[in-house]
Amino acid sequence: MRLFKRDTPETTQQDSTDASPQGGTLPSAALADIPKDQRGGPYEELEDGRFIVVGRNIIMVTDATHLVDSGLWHEVQYASWDARTRQFRLVWSQPDRPALVGKTISDNPQSLMEKITHRVDDTIVATRRFVTSTGASVAATVRRRVDGELFSAVVTSGPISDADQEKAYELEAKLREELGMDS
Incomplete structure (x- = not known):
């Protein structure tokens, strides 16, 4: 499967890395750490360099080099995004698991939020x-x-x-x- 690439001032030519429609290029090293059957969904870059990646069965967090965290969809309680602050928040069903919080690079992670909602609702x-x-x-x-x-x-x-x-x-x-x- 192919993730989509958005041209930005920093990334204007197609290359071998996959990218989200809204939020920067997913580094090749991080992409290599994502299971092949979980690729193809939207993702967003956070200001701290992490990426939120939507897979078929799991949601993943990567940094520039590798997979940092992941969870199955039934482990996600909800996700929210505040347009004013661009703050993304993912709350896990397990009460003692810290929420995933960060500011998105893009100002409209609609595709990511729709897919997360759909996966959790399923x-x-x-x-x-x-x-x-x-x-x-x-x-x-x-x-x-x-x-x-x-x-x-x-x-x-x-x-x-x-x-x-x-x-x-x-x-x-x-x-x-x-x-x-x-x-």
């Missing part, structure tokens, strides 16, 4: 939500791993009370029951 089977009296959002979600196995998780947008935590776990159990999952 893993979501069902979600039930409620908002606590303090305004925190609580979501019980069932997602599908790349191997087809279903799993559930409860995610909150902030601290919640013990009573709301109990309500969240009850919501998760009800959702699992609705989908015929073993408790």
Whole structure:
């Protein structure tokens, strides 16, 4: 598969490296570290020299020379991008895994954000939500791993009370029951 190249003042001729429509040339050494079956998706360069690369089954972070981090799509909780600051943020489903944060070089990573949203949404089977009296959002979600196995998780947008935590776990159990999952 071929990634697309955008001509910029620094990169005006086609070469053997692949590039994103918006965000600089992916260095050959970094590209060589990306599994061949995961190439072809959009990517964006961050100001610190890292690249966010969308693969078929995984999202990857590279620097100029090699793959730095990666995760399967079901491991991604969400990604966001702030147009005013160009800040990209990817939050992992695992609460103790640090978020991936950086400023994009480009001012419109639309292709990257659309593909991330699509890939993450493809893993979501069902979600039930409620908002606590303090305004925190609580979501019980069932997602599908790349191997087809279903799993559930409860995610909150902030601290919640013990009573709301109990309500969240009850919501998760009800959702699992609705989908015929073993408790």
